[in-house]
Amino acid sequence: MVLDTPLYSGFYTSQKLVDEFNMLDDNLPIALKEKDSTNSDDDNDYGKTSSASLIDANGTQHTQQVENSPLSPAVTVDQLNVAVVRNIDVLQHIFGTLSGKDRLAKILKYVLDLLKLFVGRSRASITKWDPQVLQYYSKVLAQFNLRLILKHPITIIKIITVAGLRNFEAKASLVGTSLSLFRQILRFGGTPFRVANLCHKIGTTMHQISRSKQVSVVSPNSSTHALSVVNKLWFNEATLSELIDFYYGVMDELMLLHKFKLWNHAGMYQWVAKHEALSWYYDIMLGLKKNWVSLQELNRAQLELEIQIQVKKRALELSSKLHGKAASPIKQQLLMDLHAGNNGNSQVLLRIQEIERERKVVMLDLMRLSFDFLADTTDVFNLKTPPGTYAVLSLASGLTGFTKLWGNAKKELQT
Numbered sequence: 340m341v342l343d344t345p346l347y348s349g350f351y352t353s354q355k356l357v358d359e360f361n362m363l364d365d366n367l368p369i370a371l372k373e374k375d376s377t378n379s380d381d382d383n384d385y386g387k388t389s390s391a392s393l394i395d396a397n398g399t400q401h402t403q404q405v406e407n408s409p410l411s412p413a414v415t416v417d418q419l420n421v422a423v424v425r426n427i428d429v430l431q432h433i434f435g436t437l438s439g440k441d442r443l444a445k446i447l448k449y450v451l452d453l454l455k456l457f458v459g460r461s462r463a464s465i466t467k468w469d470p471q472v473l474q475y476y477s478k479v480l481a482q483f484n485l486r487l488i489l490k491h492p493i494t495i496i497k498i499i500t501v502a503g504l505r506n507f508e509a510k511a512s513l514v515g516t517s518l519s520l521f522r523q524i525l526r527f528g529g530t531p532f533r534v535a536n537l538c539h540k541i542g543t544t545m546h547q548i549s550r551s552k553q554v555s556v557v558s559p560n561s562s563t564h565a566l567s568v569v570n571k572l573w574f575n576e577a578t579l580s581e582l583i584d585f586y587y588g589v590m591d592e593l594m595l596l597h598k599f600k601l602w603n604h605a606g607m608y609q610w611v612a613k614h615e616a617l618s619w620y621y622d623i624m625l626g627l628k629k630n631w632v633s634l635q636e637l638n639r640a641q642l643e644l645e646i647q648i649q650v651k652k653r654a655l656e657l658s659s660k661l662h663g664k665a666a667s668p669i670k671q672q673l674l675m676d677l678h679a680g681n682n683g684n685s686q687v688l689l690r691i692q693e694i695e696r697e698r699k700v701v702m703l704d705l706m707r708l709s710f711d712f713l714a715d716t717t718d719v720f721n722l723k724t725p726p727g728t729y730a731v732l733s734l735a736s737g738l739t740g741f742t743k744l745w746g747n748a749k750k751e752l753q754t
Contacts, residue, residue: 424752432748439744441525445737448518452730455511462504465497523595530592533585540581544572576629583625587618616718623712627705634701641694644687651684696750703743710736 433439488495547568572578593611596602714732717724 422753424749428752429745429748432752433741433744436744437525439748441522442737442741442744444518444522444525446734446741448515448522449730449734449737451511451515451518453727453734455508455515456727456730458504458507458511462501462508465501465504520595520598523591523598526588527592527595530585530588533581533588536581537585540572540578544568547572576625580625583618583621587615587622590615590618616715620712620715620719623708623715626708627712630701630705630708634698634705637694637698637701641691641698644691644694648684648687696746700743700746703739703746707736707739707743710739 434443548565551564551568590611593602594615597608597611710732714729714736716722717729
């Protein structure tokens with residue numbers, strides 16, 4: 340019996356498969372084996388093939404080449420067409436966003452704080468080295484002339500150095516305060532929208548409770564009641580995140596209004612400052628929890644895809660060792676599908692690369708929140724730490740956050 344090719348043209352879309360069925364009808368089994376791995380570099384890059392050997396009754400093998408491309412042409416073209424992005428373009432893109440401005444301002448502020456600390460220690464060491472510098476500081480500057488320089492050159496150099504360092508400290512403090520105010524202004528204005536969202540949620544809750552009462556009147560056996568509605572809408576992580584965000588936003592904006600001298604009360608200021616640090620503390624802990632869960636999910640997804648590739652690879656190795664004299668057409672069909680399905684590994688590999696990129700972003704976010712958590716701990720518990728500890732932790736947080744923004748911006752510009 341000979342299979343009619345047009346009748347089976349849509350079965351596997353392969354003339355080779357129809358020919359193999361005709362040979363199977365004559366009891367000519369098929370054995371699949373992989374091509375020698377010592378192929379040329381061009382075969383490894385694209386168009387890798389494997390051999391399908393047809394064994395007749397006399398033991399003669401007739402080989403056919405089955406294409407086994409690791410990357411589809413479309414994927415290769417997309418990879419070649421990736422735009423080259425300049426670093427200055429990435430920086431401009433970051434600076435054009437509110438989060439980018441916030442990160443850059445944070446980095447600059449705490450760099451200045453650390454420089455101010457270093458300069459202050461240097462100035463203190465100079466004044467301890469020669470106490471007369473401070474004693475004659477004002478007089479010498481008031482009577483500054485060439486004769487005095489020639490008479491006391493070393494002392495004049497010390498005085499100029501101390502004056503320059505002190506001026507730098509004053510300017511750095513001013514710029515640092517302005518940057519802190521600038522970051523708070525960027526965050527300002529979200530409270531009315533948070534209040535609107537909470538009011539909408541309250542209205543939705545009341546509406547669903549009234550509906551549940553109507554349902555309970557119509558059907559007394561219904562399990563829907565007010566407590567279940569409240570539990571569904573309010574006792575979840577999303578609502579907790581909204582409440583913490585509202586808590587922190589109110590305290591942060593009250594502190595900004597205090598800096599603008601719109602209110603001034605010592606006791607109220609202490610209370611708001613304490614709760615601002617505490618609300619940020621809660622927000623950081625919730626962010627750490629969310630990112631940790633996301634990291635575990637990404638790890639699980641990456642592991643599943645890697646297992647899938649290993650299973651396909653092992654199945655291909657086993658299929659090359661099958662030599663059946665009376666292999667059924669179904670088995671041959673499965674083997675051919677297995678070799679043809681190997682072309683889909685490129686999509687799996689691309690997905691693994693995307694997951695790896697997402698893992699790096701999540702890990703950077705975890706590092707950033709961890710540094711923020713350590714820094715805010717010193718404020719929440721009033722810990723006595725060495726000078727510069729808060730600035731170092733905050734600078735590390737800013738750098739990791741900026742690295743995350745850089746990666747996201749570069750990917751966005753490349754697509």
